[in-house]
Amino acid sequence: MAQPTESQAETYDRLVPMLTAAHREMSELSKKKQDGIVSPLKIRNINRLLDELFEVLGDDPSRGFIEKLDEETLPQNSDVVLLLSQWQAALVQFKALHYGRDSRSRELRWFTMEDPRPKP
Template structure:
């Protein structure tokens, strides 16, 4: 598995908070009405995030277990929560692998192609 680029790390840092917010919102909706159908606008917006995050993951093996939301079948709230939870877990593992303390500067940072682990 290759290290991410600086651009991938920046995209991660920009989009993961948005994914977290979407997950929180969908969890709230699911608590109120688990079997409620998600509208197409929400699905399109979430899928835009997922498309870019898929690029961030590069060749990470967790990609094989991630899916985007199906715009044709309009999933239920609880299904969206499950899928977003899987995305969050995969992205968390990705960061754990490529982000940490730099022993030379004692600062936390991404270890990227441009600035690898020392």
């Protein structure tokens, strides 16, 4: 599996907080009305995030287990929460593989194609 680029790491850092906020919002809505239908505007906004995050994942195997929200069938709140939870799990796993403490600088950072993990 290839390491991410600097651009992918920057996109991850920029968009994951937005995905976390969307997940939190949808979780709150789901608690109030689990079977409520999600509006097309919310679906479009969430899918914009997911499109970019899908590219961030590159060739990560988790890409086969995540999907965007269906704009035609308008999913229920609980369905969106489930899908966003899967996205969050895939992204946490991705970061765990490519982010960590640099053995030379002792700093936490992304290990990218441009600045890979130092060899021991």
